[in-house]
Amino acid sequence: MIELVDISKSFGDVIALQDVSLTVAPGEFVAVLGPSGCGKTTLLRAIGGYVPVDRGSVWLSGTDVTASPPEARRVGMVFQDYALFPHMTVLENVEFGLKMRGEDKASRQDKARSVLALTGMDGTEQRRPAELSGGQQQRVAVARAIAHEPSALLLDEPLANLDRNIRLRLRDELRALQQRLKLPTILVTHDQEEALGIADRTAIMNRGRIVQIGGAFDLTMHPAEPFVSEFLGLTE
Amino acid sequence: MKESQSNRWLAAPAAALWAVGVALPLLLVLRMSLYFRGDVSGPRQFETLFFEPGTWTLANFAKILTEPFYLGTLSFTVRLALTTTLLTLTLGYVVAYAIYRATPVGKVVLIVLVILPKFTNILVFVYGLKMIFGPSGFWPVVAGEVLMLLPYAVLTIAAALEAVPFSLVEAARGLGASASQAFWRITFPLSLPGTIAAATLAILWSLGAFLSPYLLGQPAEYTISVEVDRQTNHDLNWALAAALNVVLLGVMAVFGYSLTAIRRRLA
Numbered sequence: 001m002i003e004l005v006d007i008s009k010s011f012g013d014v015i016a017l018q019d020v021s022l023t024v025a026p027g028e029f030v031a032v033l034g035p036s037g038c039g040k041t042t043l044l045r046a047i048g049g050y051v052p053v054d055r056g057s058v059w060l061s062g063t064d065v066t067a068s069p070p071e072a073r074r075v076g077m078v079f080q081d082y083a084l085f086p087h088m089t090v091l092e093n094v095e096f097g098l099k100m101r102g103e104d105k106a107s108r109q110d111k112a113r114s115v116l117a118l119t120g121m122d123g124t125e126q127r128r129p130a131e132l133s134g135g136q137q138q139r140v141a142v143a144r145a146i147a148h149e150p151s152a153l154l155l156d157e158p159l160a161n162l163d164r165n166i167r168l169r170l171r172d173e174l175r176a177l178q179q180r181l182k183l184p185t186i187l188v189t190h191d192q193e194e195a196l197g198i199a200d201r202t203a204i205m206n207r208g209r210i211v212q213i214g215g216a217f218d219l220t221m222h223p224a225e226p227f228v229s230e231f232l233g234l235t236e
Numbered sequence: 237m238k239e240s241q242s243n244r245w246l247a248a249p250a251a252a253l254w255a256v257g258v259a260l261p262l263l264l265v266l267r268m269s270l271y272f273r274g275d276v277s278g279p280r281q282f283e284t285l286f287f288e289p290g291t292w293t294l295a296n297f298a299k300i301l302t303e304p305f306y307l308g309t310l311s312f313t314v315r316l317a318l319t320t321t322l323l324t325l326t327l328g329y330v331v332a333y334a335i336y337r338a339t340p341v342g343k344v345v346l347i348v349l350v351i352l353p354k355f356t357n358i359l360v361f362v363y364g365l366k367m368i369f370g371p372s373g374f375w376p377v378v379a380g381e382v383l384m385l386l387p388y389a390v391l392t393i394a395a396a397l398e399a400v401p402f403s404l405v406e407a408a409r410g411l412g413a414s415a416s417q418a419f420w421r422i423t424f425p426l427s428l429p430g431t432i433a434a435a436t437l438a439i440l441w442s443l444g445a446f447l448s449p450y451l452l453g454q455p456a457e458y459t460i461s462v463e464v465d466r467q468t469n470h471d472l473n474w475a476l477a478a479a480l481n482v483v484l485l486g487v488m489a490v491f492g493y494s495l496t497a498i499r500r501r502l503a
Contacts, residue, residue, distance in 0.1 A: 050409075073410075079406070081401060097412050
């Protein structure tokens with residue numbers, strides 16, 4: 001479970017997050033949708049521990065992690081540029097989290113292999129990230145994010161750099177995988193089709209605030225503010 | 237085919253410059269190193285002042301490789317170069333890392349501070365150091381060399397670090413690596429080829445160290461380059477000076493080749 005309680009964050013004069021509260025239940029998939037600069041990436045980075053919040057608290061699986069560094073939070077994060085380690089093989093990338101946890105070589109390689117199989121990337125263990133296509137890199141990044149059995153999955157525009165065909169397929173795969181692992185998941189995107197097509201609930205963000213959160217039906221039928229309907233393209 | 241040939245001709249001016257400016261002088265030095273020493277005071281002193289024309293000998297090399305004085309100078313030169321390189325890399329990496337992690341404005345400020353000393357005339361720079369360090373000796377020489385080389389090392393390593401996206405470090409942290417684990421497992425290995433390039437530059441440069449040892453050192457700190465100057469301008473033994481040069485070039489080639497080979501293997 002991911003719980004954000006009234007978190008705020010400013011960078012100088014720029015308010016990135018303003019009293020944002022959000023709860024993502026175990027197994028729930030929440031998309032955070034908004035224009036660029038709305039604070040959605042800061043939100044994700046605050047959960048991951050990369051951005052310290054000014055006010056408010058962050059809870060993961062019932063533990064207050066507000067003051068914890070990223071390595072103590074055990075979240076699985078997929079970065080927009082995938083951030084695969086270029087000097088390591090696919091297998092070394094995926095087993096990295098388990099290695100940092102001190103697991104022995106045989107068991108972490110077993111786990112890494114099974115996660116790669118789960119994401120359809122078995123057979124590429126000894127390849128380097130640079131030898132893979134964008135879609136394959138994305139799958140490896142997802143495999144790496146879930147291999148260390150995280151308490152939450154955070155996805156930062158994971159499909160933005162992919163062709164449309166692959167994007168749609170990976171979106172469905174991601175959703176199926178998330179359902180199977182029952183991980184509370186937050187996906188950040190500026191693509192409303194992606195958000196509404198994958199998530200149980202979608203949070204619309206604007207200027208550091210969550211303007212409205214709900215299912216696709218709620219948002220389209222009962223927009224809370226003109227901004228929601230404008231952003232979803234519902235007004236003429 | 238035609239295009240590749242015309243492209244080849246584009247390299248001609250550079251090749252000509254290299255031939256006249258690098259290859260030819262080196263060949264002349266090589267030839268010079270194989271003469272007998274000239275007769276400075278005999279009846280033919282004006283024809284044979286610097287070397288004995290028309291002769292061939294390996295005596296100069298034998299002298300360098302057997303006499304304790306030259307072997308000592310050679311080993312000191314290598315020791316100085318290794319010390320200088322090690323310190324330059326360590327300090328250079330720290331400063332480069334500070335640049336890597338700085339804000340965009342901070343980066344500019346730091347880079348300007350790093351290259352600012354290069355706007356000073358080198359003699360003024362070294363005499364300034366002389367005033368700071370006072371009595372000459374090994375460590376003032378090392379300090380002079382390190383400070384001369386630091387900007388090149390910093391810029392080379394900073395360029396290597398800038399090519400490592402910080403998201404890689406964040407990804408490692410998210411996977412449970414502490415800040416230092418992330419540095420040693422991600423940042424450092426990925427910046428290593430650039431660091432070795434900086435090492436190559438530093439060691440080749442410091443093997444040829446002249447100004448710092450000459451101006452900040454005692455005779456105990458004189459390097460091969462200082463000895464080459466002495467043989468060329470004071471003892472007028474050009475053949476020996478050339479041979480010293482060739483030996484130094486050989487040492488440089490060994491270091492340069494090995495470091496380049498290591499870098500290639502890593503990259």
